[in-house]
Amino acid sequence: MDFKQKIRVVQDFPKEGIRFKDITTLMKDGEAYKLAISNIADLVTGLDVDVIVGPEARGFVIGAPLAIHLGKGFVPVRKSGKLPGEIVESAYDLEYGKDTLAIHKDAIEPGQKVLIADDLLATGGTIATTIDLIEKLGGIVVGCVFLIELTYLDGRDKINGDYPVHSLVKY
Ligand SMILES: O=P(O)(O)OC[C@H]1O[C@H](OP(=O)(O)OP(=O)(O)O)[C@H](O)[C@@H]1O
Numbered sequence: 001m002d003f004k005q006k007i008r009v010v011q012d013f014p015k016e017g018i019r020f021k022d023i024t025t026l027m028k029d030g031e032a033y034k035l036a037i038s039n040i041a042d043l044v045t046g047l048d049v050d051v052i053v054g055p056e057a058r059g060f061v062i063g064a065p066l067a068i069h070l071g072k073g074f075v076p077v078r079k080s081g082k083l084p085g086e087i088v089e090s091a092y093d094l095e096y097g098k099d100t101l102a103i104h105k106d107a108i109e110p111g112q113k114v115l116i117a118d119d120l121l122a123t124g125g126t127i128a129t130t131i132d133l134i135e136k137l138g139g140i141v142v143g144c145v146f147l148i149e150l151t152y153l154d155g156r157d158k159i160n161g162d163y164p165v166h167s168l169v170k171y
């Protein structure tokens with residue numbers, strides 16, 4: 001399937017100069033959504049994973065179905081002020097702004113092998129912060145997987161580990 005045909009590109013959203021990759025047009029098509037999750041799962045075949053972590057909000061719509069597909073648990077990384085338990089948090093920059101991400105302190109056991117899933121890799125701020133939070137808890141990142149990668153923003157350069165980084169659709 002040509003997933004690019006299913007992803008709507010919106011010029012100048014949410015700011016001038018940004019070409020926003022809107023995945024709602026892919027997700028509303030059940031066949032395309034299911035195939036995207038299955039193809040993302042194929043990208044991480046053979047990886048030894050205990051748990052999937054996904055950052056709010058679009059990381060949930062990729063990470064949670066991927067976790068079910070792989071028979072693994074799912075841990076949310078959320079924006080500031082959303083998680084009710086004890087947290088660790090970290091501020092970061094992204095393509096069109098700034099934000100703070102948090103994770104429950106008891107969400108990951110030291111030594112657990114973590115696969116991070118998100119809809120999109122742009123500047124890499126979100127993924128770098130998510131990696132930082134997981135590592136603060138003693139988790140071991142074993143891979144990162146994205147539906148979309150904006151290769152021209154070089155987000156991969158912010159990922160320093162020697163684990164695999166995969167994306168299904170590249171712009
Ligand atoms: O590589 P980066 O430059 O960090 O950008 C990528 C992130 O930006 C988007 O999330 P956003 O923060 O817009 O939040 P949302 O998922 O709640 O829409 C997207 O879902 C990624 O998580």
Ligand SMILES: Nc1ncnc2[nH]cnc12
Binds near residue numbers: 122150
């Ligand atoms: N260009 C873009 N489209 C959709 N989500 C994004 N997150 C960061 N940059 C983005």
